[in-house]
Amino acid sequence: MTNVEQISAQAYSKQITSDFLVDMQRLFDGQKLAFEDDKFPSHERRVRDLKALKHAILVNKGALLDALEKDFQYRSHDESILGDIFSSLSSIDYAIKHLSNWMKPQKRAVGIVFQPAHAKVMYQPRGVVGVIAPWNYPVFLTVGPLVAALSAGNRVMIKTSEFTPNTNAILSNMLSSIFDRSKVCVIEGEADVARAFSSLKFDHLLFTGSTEVGRHVMKAAAENLVPVTLELGGKSPVIIDDNIDLDEAVKRFIYGKTMNAGQTCVSPDYVYCPKNRVSELKRAIQVRYQSMYPVEEGVARRTRVINAKQYQRLLGYLDDAKQRGAEVIPLGEVSENPEVCYMPLTVVLGADRDMKVMQEEIFGPILPIVGYTTLEGVIADINDNPRPLALYIQSFDKAFQQTLLNNTHAGGVCINDAAFHVVVDDLPFGGVGASGIGSYHGIEGFRTFSHAKSVLSRGRLFFSDMLFPPYGRKIHALFYRFFVR
Missing domain, CATH: 3.40.309.10 (Aldehyde Dehydrogenase; Chain A, domain 2)
Known part of the structure; x- marks a missing residue:
């Protein structure tokens, strides 16, 4: 492990207060309960959320640019517009345009052996999604995963980076002005908070950051069998x-x-x-x-x-x-x-x-x-x-x-x-290997935060029982002759 990675790992293992843990768990439980009451938000509701998010970014654009400049001591507003604002708005526009098609169940083929029947894949929201965002593009790398998760119909908890406190404050106020905390909430704090956050029993967890901290996130998520998307880095x-x-x-x-x-x-x-x-x-x-x-x-x-x-x-x-x-x-x-x-x-x-x-x-x-x-x-x-x-x-x-x-x-x-x-x-x-696990953006983002549920349906006609026991009948011999070869 390098010196930089050792520092990251040590910071990641700090302890935080029990009161904070209780509050964070309460927020998580609240989102879980809210999801149970609304397991499949309509297309109209999802689009409404995305449009509200876009409007809020445009209204708060100036404040976000100023906050980004403060967090970096100086950062060109042009770079912030291109890297954080434009990219966020573009992802929202793209999701709104294509969401209807993404949400449609996909028809799948059914072999002759299983006829008559219909098969489809239904994209169902996973539930409560956790997002751990980095400091380098704190708006886009918060909003991008949020757009994908909301498009898929989820509730979202976001852990922002402690390196960008001014931007975090604007983002937190902005999101709380358009979403109830049972739908979207922001958690702030240092690396010890990120550790506790990644130990929650999310239905999916996305982390963007260093490879070394990504290993800790994955270990914490594995304790609860939480599926992860890791957006890491490496030498490109x-x-x-x-x-x-x-x-x-x-x-x-x-x-x-x-x-x-x-x-x-x-x-x-x-x-x-x-x-x-x-x-x-x-x-x-x-x-x-x-x-x-x-x-x-x-x-x-x-x-x-x-x-x-x-x-x-x-x-x-x-x-x-x-x-x-x-x-x-x-x-x-x-x-x-x-x-x-x-x-x-x-x-x-x-x-x-x-x-x-x-x-x-x-x-x-x-x-x-x-x-x-x-x-x-x-x-x-x-x-x-x-x-x-x-x-x-x-x-x-x-x-x-x-x-x-x-x-x-x-x-x-x-x-x-x-x-x-x-x-x-x-x-x-x-990424791939040490540079990451899984992907998002566009339809891949929608599918990352959805469960692809297989659905096989039959009507009144049902012939499969012809293959049921007792075995050794002529129908079994014919089936094996024509299909097991």
């Missing part, structure tokens, strides 16, 4: 083809890296570049970055690393890389005040797997570049490490693209883009 690589123009390649992936100061679970974590083009790639990144974030604008208007703890973690990665022989190149002004928690995009040349920056998810504005000689070597290196949440291919060569698609695993892939697959509402979002 960019692979650059030897034939692509590097300015074009950089244009396609750089915003996915710099948005929110790299504090995005699907942010490009490191880059594989043909070894003879590494210097050229560094220059292309520097030119593009400085055109997007001119030095003369200064540090004051730059999105920050969320807090001093995370900032020191990133500095530790850079110090380790330097000590192991890497070249560390900041591409912008470096803040003299560590309390400001600002770091420009910083390129690391000569990175290797012995360095922390190549072992742990970076989750910040650091970009290692790894030179490669063969695509086979890149594939082997990716496959020798935990499966990433995302993989980014920068190439217009179809064979190059297909080779990577066929021979690597990742939660999702972008070809000649980075990160934006997450906001395509009709694509499922989720």
Whole structure:
């Protein structure tokens, strides 16, 4: 376990007061009782809830943007609009548009042996859903799961991150203004609260956060056999083809890296570049970055690393890389005040797997570049490490693209883009292996928070009893002759 993971695990194991536990259990029990009284909300009611949620976000947009800025010391309102507000509204609009079709029972085929009969799958609400939200996109990664859970007809309890208290306050007030706590409620507190929260007997639990804390969440949920969706992270690589123009390649992936100061679970974590083009790639990144974030604008208007703890973690990665022989190149002004928690995009040349920056998810504005000689070597290196949440291919060569698609695993892939697959509402979002379990967004979100109940129905005609005992009759011999072969 790494030092960062040890700190997370220790924080996760704190104790909280019995009064708080009683209050949280009371909220949970209240939602359970409310669900028992309304086990299958109508389409109209679900849409009404979603529309109310959309209206509330629009009404509170300014307050949410200001709160996000405070929680990050500074965060561009444009980045908050794109990453938190637009993405939330888009998911609501998509759900409203498609919910009627999602809710329809699906007809399934019935074999001739079981005729006459009808079969269907009915999507039934699970009940009370728990959502543990992270700090990096505290609006979208709260609202997104909430939209999916409400679309499926559930009650929802949300545990927000202690790192974003200002945003939490707006979200909590906003949600309480449109939903009774028996339908949607927000729980605040530190990691010890998250531990108690994940021990509740939810009908489904979704956690977004680090892989190490995800293990604790899964263990707690397993005690009650609660099904989980884990949205984790990992080291999402960019692979650059030897034939692509590097300015074009950089244009396609750089915003996915710099948005929110790299504090995005699907942010490009490191880059594989043909070894003879590494210097050229560094220059292309520097030119593009400085055109997007001119030095003369200064540090004051730059999105920050969320807090001093995370900032020191990133500095530790850079110090380790330097000590192991890497070249560390900041591409912008470096803040003299560590309390400001600002770091420009910083390129690391000569990175290797012995360095922390190549072992742990970076989750910040650091970009290692790894030179490669063969695509086979890149594939082997990716496959020798935990499966990433995302993989980014920068190439217009179809064979190059297909080779990577066929021979690597990742939660999702972008070809000649980075990160934006997450906001395509009709694509499922989720990890694989160490980067997550399960998926949501769009219809996958609706189905994640629904139970797919099989229904076989028969009318007055019933012939199956012909196969009942006593065995050894001619009908059994005929059945075996024609169907058991």
